[in-house]
Amino acid sequence: xxxxxxxxxxxxxxxxxxxxxxxxxxxxxxxxxxxxxxxxxxxxxxxxxxxxxxxxxxxxxxxxxxxxxxxxxxxxxxxxxxxxxxxxxxxxxxxxxxxxxxxxxxxxxxxxxxx
Amino acid sequence: xxxxxxxxxxxxxxxxxxxxxxxxxxxxxxxxxxxxxxxxxxxxxxxxxxxxxxxxxxxxxxxxxxxxxxxxxxxxxxxxxxxxxxxxxxxxxxxxxxxxxxxxxxxxxxxxxxxxx
Numbered sequence: 249x250x251x252x253x254x255x256x257x258x259x260x261x262x263x264x265x266x267x268x269x270x271x272x273x274x275x276x277x278x279x280x281x282x283x284x285x286x287x288x289x290x291x292x293x294x295x296x297x298x299x300x301x302x303x304x305x306x307x308x309x310x311x312x313x314x315x316x317x318x319x320x321x322x323x324x325x326x327x328x329x330x331x332x333x334x335x336x337x338x339x340x341x342x343x344x345x346x347x348x349x350x351x352x353x354x355x356x357x358x359x360x361x362x363x
Numbered sequence: 364x365x366x367x368x369x370x371x372x373x374x375x376x377x378x379x380x381x382x383x384x385x386x387x388x389x390x391x392x393x394x395x396x397x398x399x400x401x402x403x404x405x406x407x408x409x410x411x412x413x414x415x416x417x418x419x420x421x422x423x424x425x426x427x428x429x430x431x432x433x434x435x436x437x438x439x440x441x442x443x444x445x446x447x448x449x450x451x452x453x454x455x456x457x458x459x460x461x462x463x464x465x466x467x468x469x470x471x472x473x474x475x476x477x478x479x480x
Contacts, residue, residue, distance in 0.1 A: 279465035290454060290470040298465040338408065350466045354408040
């Protein structure tokens with residue numbers, strides 16, 4: 249079974265702090281994704297990566313950056329956390345685009361609260 | 364850009380009954396995938412069922428089946444013999460295949476399903 253893990257289930261940070269959210273997958277997936285989930289808005293894509301050191305902006309990248317130094321690990325960085333970044337953050341991974349069925353597999357999520 | 368609409372924010376069904384969750388989408392693509400994901404309370408999001416747009420046959424997975432109407436751009440999920448463990452948020456999602464980059468999911472806003480005794 250695919251396993252996607254995230255470093256924390258719950259996190260509380262203060263406004264202005266630098267925040268790192270870590271995601272690790274064990275299936276040698278090329279693609280990795282970061283979403284935020286808010287009530288009534290569904291999941292929105294922040295950033296994604298299709299290979300080591302390769303990254304692209306999603307729909308809502310403002311205020312975030314990412315790092316992918318190793319294939320299995322994808323980090324989401326909040327350079328200066330703000331209260332409007334309080335949310336549930338979900339990581340996902342998938343096989344390459346050319347795979348016949350590029351299903352995404354999700355981690356358990358990190359509920360971040362910024363005070 | 365693709366959009367996915369789930370018009371039912373909340374639904375309720377009694378145990379052992381059948382319930383249908385609706386999803387519509389908008390796209391100009393001809394080849395794409397559609398998904399239903401389930402997120403139980405405080406638990407991980409998991410794939411329920413997947414449909415390839417080029418397949419006319421509706422996908423089924425045990426008690427879960429879809430009604431895929433490509434011309435109408437509709438993709439509803441039917442849950443038969445509902446169980447308490449089906450209580451969850453259900454998300455409909457769309458994916459088009461991309462070249463040279465990752466294929467991305469576009470999600471609907473979700474339907475919260477409560478299964479009652």
